[in-house]
Amino acid sequence: MERILSNQCKDYINKKVVLFGYVHNIRKLGGLVFIILRDKSGIVQTIIEKPDEVISSLGLESVVKISGRVREEKRAPNGIEVEIEKLEPIVLVKEQIPIEINKPIEYSKVSLDKILSYRSVTLRNLQIRAIFKIQAGLAEAFRKFLNSEGFTEVFTPKIVKTATEGGAELFPVRYFEKRAYLAQSPQFYKQIMVGVFEKVFEVGYVFRAEKHETKRHLNEYVSLDVEVGFIKDEEDLMELHTKLLRYMFNYIRENFLEELEMYNIKLPKIDKIPRVSFSEAINILRKKYKKSCEGDLDPEGERLICKYFKEETDSDLVFITLYPREKSPMYAMPYQENPKLARKFDLLYKGVEITTGGQRIHDYKMLKKSIKERGLNPEDFSFYLQAFRYGMPPHGGFGIGLERLTCQMLELRNVKEASLFPRDRHRLVP
């Protein structure tokens, strides 16, 4: 007999089936033994009247094969149960499971640190694994949309010689006899690839040697990167980003309803995303919240701006535009009318920045000048400047943090919960 998955049982009422999976839970009631079986599709109740010794002593997470007959049973979850005819243990687990994973984790009682230390077990929890089903869905939707819009996927180097922004936060790598770094962004390479394919995207890890351990930072995260040529200006990018997110949200709503429900999330349809200039945002913070935020939007500032726009426009998302150029990277395109401002934008989602993007300088001389103005040496960027020397169109793009997007969507407590095996200042294992 062919194996079926637990969520297919409903189509096999009064029929014989074979299931493979894990012993998710066991209850004994009089002479009866109820075994909740978990597999990739979910869970199903199985039952046996006269358990043998093996069954009576089955440990949680044991791997088993169950042959039996499906029947309707109103009292069972999903109204179905499988009457066990034969249970064959494949792997018997004797050890006590270190964290109860067969019910929602009580975060007030179990520390995130412990959850992460037992990651290979805690990821099996239905609520926790739902996070990563949705994450996979987000990456898939990102690519689906961009492929349908004529974008080409690229794979760019992660071991690099030069810092993208000449800056700190780099992990050094010993590359044979040379010193190299882990790429903190595919920025330069995705721009070069605009000269080749015009519209490109990449889904890949980036590495940030961010020293501070916060709820919103990971030292290694997946960046959903987009770069596109022949744009008018950054407006085109914000429009593309809006369409992309609309598609991604719809895709998750349509395909991961069960997972969203576990987190009690109703995903809105994205229509227009409100926007506010950086200086206006600073004003709102000062006037409405008595918060002074001269330099930059700090986490508290981002949270309050989102609160404001949620109240004013009922949107979970808001673009911040018109950034001061001095706060923008050297490749950011300045406004001609006001060169103190850059054509850069950020996107905030439920209080946290998930995207940063903008139009880039595409003129060779202007870019070289901008590099020098930052006190950097154009020679260090010669492979990047090469593309501009031989002609680059007006272009720009953005990068979305996949774990942050997942975290904000499901309203998790910490972005580490949205990384399978997160890396932070102190965590390299598992």
Place this chain on the structure above:
Amino acid sequence: MERILSNQCKDYINKKVVLFGYVHNIRKLGGLVFIILRDKSGIVQTIIEKPDEVISSLGLESVVKISGRVREEKRAPNGIEVEIEKLEPIVLVKEQIPIEINKPIEYSKVSLDKILSYRSVTLRNLQIRAIFKIQAGLAEAFRKFLNSEGFTEVFTPKIVKTATEGGAELFPVRYFEKRAYLAQSPQFYKQIMVGVFEKVFEVGYVFRAEKHETKRHLNEYVSLDVEVGFIKDEEDLMELHTKLLRYMFNYIRENFLEELEMYNIKLPKIDKIPRVSFSEAINILRKKYKKSCEGDLDPEGERLICKYFKEETDSDLVFITLYPREKSPMYAMPYQENPKLARKFDLLYKGVEITTGGQRIHDYKMLKKSIKERGLNPEDFSFYLQAFRYGMPPHGGFGIGLERLTCQMLELRNVKEASLFPRDRHRLVP
């Protein structure tokens, strides 16, 4: 007027159009100027009778906007040309292009080293960029097939504490105060994830500090990884791999005909992939080719085995099975009947190994014993062993080198040609 792409011109005969792109080539004939315009979709001939000074002095790779009218012209490539009404330069390139990129590169005259050093320009060559369109297509097809088979995509860490196989070939990373390494494979993590999702895949970079510079090695490459639970044995994996490659080949044949034709490649339909045991392969080499290959299949051995099976079965692909266990990693499942052999396989394609895979040990005690037998310390693998301690099903998987697959498919000279920005012992830039 909306912009159209060059390959849409045929639908606009006698109509006005707007095109954006690069000056791919210029020819002057009497008073006429022919400008071949290149964009993301291909090239189209444009023509002007009375060029002004700007047009007369346009440098190659200049970025332009052309407004004009499409007309049929038998002598033009594709039988179509665009009569220029207005040409607006967007970026004027004055520099001489260092390598002629508007025709197929003559590899006998230009070194690969030079091609790679001018990568941001040479990637714009139509034949070279075709390589990476196909590469993107292969990655897309890989994911499409696996998604349709119920697999879940995972993102696993690239900064790790322990070597996958306890071995050499690792790049050290300074991780704050700690020493870490770049992951040489997602092996441990994808296995752990079988315990969560049962069927997983990952498309991501792996890093090998391989000292030798060869035509078949990259120090950083994209690995297409698959891992699947509840298998019978490695037969299931080879069957899955065959189906997957069949789908990928069909996908490329159906969607990238033009690119395949540039390389004069006809992709066969994959039916059954022949297989040969490791010891039989050694025998064939000895008997048929007088080649002694006691230890392992060297590159020459792989080439000859493929030659043999091409002649015998007309297959470009061949599985090598039944590897000696001592040549297999510690997690390889031994045969019960003959514990000197492992349930491991490689797949060769046109003379080069593109895949390695096999069934893994899933029993906790057996795995711990195997680790010890290799002289390794189980404590170093405790996060990996954790998954097995709490129950893992019979499972296995494989990893395909994306650049090698691309290289072999298009019969390129060097795997570096199939990496956008390859890394080797001496190359960290671009």
